Amino acid sequence: MRNIKLVIEYDGTNFVGWQIQPNGRSVQGEIKKAIKEITGEDVNLIGASRTDAGVHARSQVANFKTNSKIPTENLKKALNSILPDDITIISAEDVPQSFHSRYSALEKTYKYFITTKKVAIGRNYIWFVKYKIDFEKLQECAKLIPGKHDFEVFAKKGSNVKNFVCDVKEARWEREDDKIIFKITADRFLYGMVRGLVGAMIDVARGRIEIETFKKMLFEKFNQIKIMHAPGCGLFLEEVKYATSTQKELSSTPQNVIDP
Template identity: 40%
Template sequence: MYFKSKIRMEVHRYFIYLSYDGSNYHGWQIQPNGSSVQECLMDALKMFLRKEIEVVGAGRTDAGVHAKQMIAHFDFERKLDVDKVCDKLNRILPHDIAIHKVIEVNKEAHARFDATARTYQYYITTRKDPFRRNYAYRLYQSLDILKMNEAAQILFEFEDFTSFSKLHSDTRTNLCTIMQAEWTEVDEHTLVFTIQANRFLRNMVRAIVGTLIEVGRGKISLEEFRKIIEEQDRGLAGASVPGQALFLIAVEYPESIFNL
């Protein structure tokens, strides 16, 4: 008797490095009633590779939020010419999504769970500028940047950021480790807040920025800011700022995932 041997397909995992203007999307994650970046990327891969491809992102950006660097992974049952994949995807995808590189990684590597740090920036402008309306939050008064930076330093004292988390989210823990949090002046009309952490909660950056703005306006003192975090109550923190001024800047991984 002869038996057909089963050929085991070797699965290859690939990281996609991309950027996008989030103005026309309902965020990264696939939505039932709205266009998403994840859906566009999956459709482009399906068109090129001629099969359904699942894409997993490093995180979820909300509606209108942009990414200068997002990382996503997908699997395929044969080795791909990564330069060709990059070129073809850029030809297929809309003008507001760009692929910068595609690389093969360790088969166990995970774009979301293996990320060790994520960095966001939030832009504020005090000048009306029609060319920045989708990329900065317009304020009509000056802020005390020194006080805002003093308050930002208080963030390092804590790990539980329930006060800045979206209510009724599906997260298992509200613990995060913040490695950087500071305001800088880009020019006389522009401020940027840079924050880096090992992970972020839903709406966390926008809630922190909204609360720090209240500190900069003199409506919340440094001790009140500390108390807001200690109380772990979202209702005590400031309102979330609009998403269009928020950018995912970078996602970092351990070198080991790139060892094939």
């Protein structure tokens, strides 16, 4: 039995998300179907992140076990030749049996793209915020985020996670012309968490809520204000990091995490 790791780029616009669902196209579903067409096997395809409807990925990671003897380079080419245009396999490689795309992940990085000027070109990859934004306030908010916090307030309901503590390594805003970009790296993310954080910070930056309120959400789980969740189209899964082979054995402790 081989264990194959895929790195995948996708445009989430026309998907219900990563995960197979009763109705609608899912990224997982399309790739599973393509693997079946090539290997004849109905594999268990595990994704590092269960990205939501409309959310994009520059490097989603997934793995599956197979008895197929097809070399990984040929497998990659075969998959790309039959997959729809909105999914591209960037790489395929044989990895140790212990590798699990979700449980072995050490950290993940997401970026959220905002434009303050309405755009037609690329509108499926960015959130148009029509409010006047105080960029300094965004930065003040972001500075509070790194560290271990309980992020339940920012998450969406509907996952069966019990532990809401995430360890955020980095959180910062950058500005490029009319674009504002939020970058966040953490060991794990809760369902809807990045979109909740972005929505709340925009609420602060447009003057709808006080930065003190945001602080209370973050440090005291204050939940008396309804959080705005930024739309999926602006969110990109940028990177999933694993221990390199020179590092100690890959972690294999299930973390039971659902992603943004």
